[in-house]
Amino acid sequence: MEIFLQQIINGLVQGSVYALVALGYTMVYGILGLINFAHGEVVMVGAMLALSALTAMLGWGVPPLLALPLSLILAILGCMALGYSIERVAYRPLRHAPRLAxxxxxxxxxxxxxxxxxxxxxxxxxxxPQLIDNQSHLIGGAIINDIQIIIFVMALAIMASLMVVVHRTRLGRAMRAVAENQHAAQLMGVDINRVISVTFMLGSALAAVAGLMVSANYGLAHYYMGFLLGLKAFTAAVLGGIGNLRGAMLGGLLLGLIESLGAGYIGDMTGGFLGSNYQDVFAFFVLIAVLVFRPSGLLGERIAERA
Amino acid sequence: MPNALRQFLTHGGKHQRQVMFWLLLGALLLLPFITDALLGRGWVRIADFAMLYIMLALGLNIVVGYAGLLDLGYIAFFAVGAYCYALTGSPHLAIAFPMLFPDGIHLSFWIVLPLAALVAGGFGVLLGAPTLRLRGDYLAIVTLGFGEIIRIFLNNLNAPFNLTNGPQGISRIDPIRMGDISLNATQGIFGIALPSVHLYFYLFLAFTALVIVISQRLEKSRIGRAWMAIREDEIAASAMGINTRNLKLLAFAMGAMFGGISGTLFAGFQGFVSPESFSLMESIMVLCMVVLGGMGNIAGVILGGVLLAILPEILRHSVVPLQQALFGKTLVDPESLRMLLFGGALIVMMLYRPAGLWPSRVRRRELDSDEAGVV
Incomplete structure (x- = not known):
């Protein structure tokens, strides 16, 4: 039972990070109908930028509690600039090209x-770097530490504020309008290019936060970390129904749970045939299963159109 | 064979083309000797690898270029072919399962080759069947996932029973034999000494020619035209009575078979396989060859394959000495520079020359006349 609870906690924390990244995929998909393959790398760049800034500032003697938000802001700004340039260079000229391009x-x-x-x-x-005194708490036999609590709470807060932005502000209304019908939105005076750029920047900002969270949670950052994370977050977005914000959040948390429970119990389930080193395979099987049985995802209303 | 190469030499009369064909054939036959004399034996080996890559690229060209299905896990089929021969042609099974196979299997290469092609084709259908009704970009992600799954399994299936020997890979694979002649030793014909790399060069040349002929026949056939119709407009194609699902499956299976054949040859040539050779970056590299050369055009894909197979070697020989001379140390290693160039090439090609360096005429016409093609 302790193991079960522990896996649930790990899964929820990991899942909240997936959800943040998945939001980036789903927002871009909702508006452009395009999978932003490079999104995982934006997460990686965010993590690396934040880490470099943090290490440098700690070296200069900046107090940790000031250095952390500063480096997070720096990473967010850097990733927003990156997201903007990716859209400008690689996607905008090809908006009317065949889908493969x-x-x-x-x-x-x-x-x-x-x-x-x-x-x-x-x-x-x-x-x-070790910034805060990372204390562990016991809940019903399972361990949760401060960093995990911060990640989970912060992720929920960010998702809530994103929902507010999308559903309550003028910008959010413009985004939803473009997602529904680009031409009609344009006729109503929405600056489509601006909305698309902002969407990319918002997604990249979320990616930067997620990057910092991942590296804080594992205590590591690496140039290759974005690939697998991006793939899993994409799976989460598909699981929840791509193009749907609530779906991305639900999908992220679910995928986190599936993965950690799967990795925890796969040894028992297969009689020791497969071990926890197959953890990364789960996301792919989930992806294939969802695409085969329910391509519109859990919360997606639209049926995936053909061709 | 003349048919296959005639495509390259469509200018001039029939007689002229025949002359060109024999000249090209002679040049290709002499190539290993010339390379050996001018550049050294290492470059003959590189030429061998270039041909393996060309076969892979032509296989992927069927899937991406003809049928328009973006496959990002193509190297998995190469891996399947390679491991088929590695398992049946090495002492590994004898070591791993002494009870079942006391002497290993040691099947002849020529028996394994068609089997491996079938197994790889089977994997292609297995992957395609559940995913082909999805839209193109989903397909890309699922195939990418499939490629990773295969690699993860190859990496981890050394326990509880040792099937793939894990990350260490399988070594001591039997060399390819033609009758009694092993291609792994120097052979003399008419008093000319043919080293092992030369022998493999001619074998791979024959296979590459075969793959080219098949590709070309497919392109002109009813099936090939149906693939291209699906690529351009799937709904219109199915309205014309094309069974799109079966034809897409066929494209997947055919592409996978070429991958499997190439993988089998790779295992025999290399004598060693490990999961490291089948990473995602290899899939991307093969995709680069197809995109860079010209999707759907055989000559273009061959050009792409040759360029990208040679590029790393040129970089290796130029980048490091150049940096040493300029800065006194190596700042950028050639491997990451290579990948950087590949990535940049994919972007630049799509933006400025989406049909590739050597586009097929049909494809170019389509792209010119229909800029805003809605897919």
């Missing part, structure tokens, strides 16, 4: 970012 540029962007990051930050793992 932006997908291929997206892969190109992702490879370029990954290798640039490797040149800048090297191949080694970067350790996340």
């Amino acid at each position: 932006p997908l291929i540029t997206a892969i190109g962007v992702s490879i370029v970012l990954q290798n640039l990051a490797m040149m800048i930050w090297g191949r080694q793992y970067h350790a996340f």
Whole structure:
């Protein structure tokens, strides 16, 4: 039972990070109908930027509680600029091209970012500095530490504020209008290019936060961390119903739970045949299963159109 | 064979084309000797690998170029082919399961080759069947996931029973034999000494030619035209009575078979396989060849394959000495520079030359006349 509870806690914390990244995928998909393949790398860049800034500031003697928000803001700004440029360079010129074209540029962007990051930050793992006294708490036999609590609460708060932005503000209304019908929105005086740019920037800001969270949770950052994370977050977005914000959040949390429970129990389920080293496979099986049995996802209303 | 190459040489009369064909054939036959004399034996080996890549790229071209299905896990089929021969042609099974296979299996390469092609094709259908009714971009992600699943399994199936030997890979794979002649030793024909890399060069040349002929026949056939119709407009294609699902499955299976054949040859040539050779980056590299050269155009894909197979070697020989001379140390290693160039090439090609360096004429016409093609 303790193990079960522990896996639930780990799954929820990991899942809240997936949800943040999945929101980035789903927002862009909702508006452009395009999978932003490079989104996982934006998360990685966010983590690396935050980590570098943090290490530098701690080196200069800035107090940790000031350095953390400062480096987070820096990472957010950096990722927003990155998200904006990715859209401008790789997607905007191809908005009316065949579907294959932006997908291929997206892969190109992702490879370029990954290798640039490797040149800048090297191949080694970067350790996340110890900032706060990370205390562990016992809940019913399971352990949860301060960082995990902060991640979970912060992720929920960010998601709530995103919902407010999308459903209560003028910008949010413009975003929803563009998602529903680009041409009609344009006729109503919505600046489509601006809305799309802002969407990319919002998604990238979320990615930066998620990047910092992941590296704080595992205590590590690495140039290759974005790929798998991005893939899993995409799975989460599909699981919840791509294009649907609530779906992305639900999908993220669910995927986190599936993964941690699966990794915890796969040994018992298969009689020791498969071990927890297959953890990364779950996301793919979930993805394939969802696409086969319910392509519109759990909360998606639209049926995935053909061709 | 003349048919296959005639495509390259469509200018001039029939006689002229025949002359060109024999000249090209002669040049290709002499190539290993010339390369050996001018650049050294290492480059013959590189030429061998280039041909394996060309076969892979032509296989992927069927899926991406003809049928328009973006497959990001293509290298998985290469892996399936390679492991088929690695398991049946090495002492590994004898070591792992001494009870079942006291001497290993040691099947002949020529028996394994068609089997491996079938197994890879089967995997292609297995992957395609549940996913092909999905839209193109989903398909890309699912195939990517499939490629990773295969790699993760290859990496981890050394326990509880040792099927793949995990990350260490399988070594001591039997060399390819033609009758009694092993391609792993120097052979003499008519007093000319043919080293192992030369022998493999001719074998791969024959297979590449075969793959080219098949590709070309497919392109012109009813099936090929149906694939292209699906690529351009799936709804219109099915309205014309094309069974889109079966044809897409067929494209997947055919592409996978080429991948499997190439993988089997790779295992025999290399004598060693490990999961490391089948990473996502390899899939991307093969995709780069197809995109860079010209999706759907055989000559373009071959050009892409040759360029991208040679590029890493050129970088290796130029980047490091250049940096040493300029800065006195190596700032950027050639491997990451290579990937950076690949990524950049994918972006630039899609933006400025979406039909590739050597586009097929049909494709170019389509892209010119229909800029705002809604897919």
